[in-house]
Amino acid sequence: xxxxxxxxxxxxxxxxxxxxxxxxxxxxxxxxxxxxxxxxxxxxxxxxxxxxxxxxxxxxxxxxxxxxxxxxxxxxxxxxxxxxxxxxxxxxxxxxxxxxxxxxxxxxxxxxxxxxxxxxxxxxxxxxxxxxxxxxxxxxxxx
Numbered sequence: 307x308x309x310x311x312x313x314x315x316x317x318x319x320x321x322x323x324x325x326x327x328x329x330x331x332x333x334x335x336x337x338x339x340x341x342x343x344x345x346x347x348x349x350x351x352x353x354x355x356x357x358x359x360x361x362x363x364x365x366x367x368x369x370x371x372x373x374x375x376x377x378x379x380x381x382x383x384x385x386x387x388x389x390x391x392x393x394x395x396x397x398x399x400x401x402x403x404x405x406x407x408x409x410x411x412x413x414x415x416x417x418x419x420x421x422x423x424x425x426x427x428x429x430x431x432x433x434x435x436x437x438x439x440x441x442x443x444x445x446x447x448x449x
Contacts (some may be wrong), residue, residue: 318439330438332384333445335424337413348407352396361418367397371418372425376442384428384437390414392432405430 330336351357356367363369390412391406394400403411409430417423429435 328350330417331445332421332438332440335422336384336426336438337409337416337418337423337428338426339382339423339445341410341427342417343412345407345412345415345417348403348411349414352382352403353411356397370415376419378439379440380442382440383436384416384438384440385432386441387433388435389413389432 349357349361353370356364357370358364358367361369361371369375388408391403391412392403392405396402411429413428416428
């Protein structure tokens with residue numbers, strides 16, 4: 307029984323931390339410029355051959371920049387995008403990057419698509435990223 311209380315406290319604290327992030331948006335600076343720079347390097351090495359150096363798509367690989375990309379993910383969450391990329395990319399070797407590398411690549415994609423950087427790195431946990439909404443249009447309240 308003496309182990310139950312710490313577990314309950316830890317669970318409540320974790321839930322409170324996630325609740326604080328509920329309702330976040332890609333417009334609120336959810337990655338750092340340093341993280342996006344790391345992601346650019348990973349993208350160049352592992353993603354650019356298929357999606358193009360400028361993220362504009364090549365052959366069967368879709369573009370990862372611009373209206374088509376943003377409209378596809380509009381109203382979804384960063385967690386949805388992260389899980390899709392992590393479980394399916396690179397196409398010839400899915401799940402071969404670390405969770406940090408996938409988060410870095412996502413930060414690069416967000417930066418390239420015009421979403422602002424902030425003071426905290428993008429998390430690598432799907433459950434945290436699932437609390438961050440993707441919206442094509444910047445909200446009137448700034449985020």
